Amino acid sequence: MRKTKSLLFLGSCLALALANNDFVSADQAEAKFSRTELLNKQVTLASPEINAKVSRVRFSRGFKTPLHTHEGPWPRYVLKGRLQVEDNGEVHVYKSGQVFWETGTEMTVENIGKGEAEIIIFEMATAKPQ
Numbered sequence: 001m002r003k004t005k006s007l008l009f010l011g012s013c014l015a016l017a018l019a020n021n022d023f024v025s026a027d028q029a030e031a032k033f034s035r036t037e038l039l040n041k042q043v044t045l046a047s048p049e050i051n052a053k054v055s056r057v058r059f060s061r062g063f064k065t066p067l068h069t070h071e072g073p074w075p076r077y078v079l080k081g082r083l084q085v086e087d088n089g090e091v092h093v094y095k096s097g098q099v100f101w102e103t104g105t106e107m108t109v110e111n112i113g114k115g116e117a118e119i120i121i122f123e124m125a126t127a128k129p130q
């Protein structure tokens with residue numbers, strides 16, 4: 001049950017991140033609404049008790065993160081810009097509107113675009129006592 005709620009939470013957060021902020025009538029909403037699946041991946045949670053977190057990260061032009069890791073593999077959604085991601089020994093470039101799967105191993109992210117870049121990070125790590 002907790003896994004289902006957690007996955008529903010993650011899906012809801014992604015939908016909110018991608019939603020258009022314009023307020024429209026029902027007729028306009030039908031005409032403007034479309035749905036595109038960006039990622040479909042089966043995931044086994046590390047624990048039935050998890051801490052779900054959604055973060056927006058902004059990268060200034062030319063910024064590169066130091067080598068780092070996150071708790072577990074999870075999706076990232078690029079809101080704007082172009083990012084070069086080196087993860088698990090592989091290098092890929094992602095642009096606005098694309099999703100990538102971070103493996104949880106050591107990685108770097110570099111903004112290789114002409115302006116600021118932004119991503120949404122989804123994380124579901126084992127819950128820690130507060």
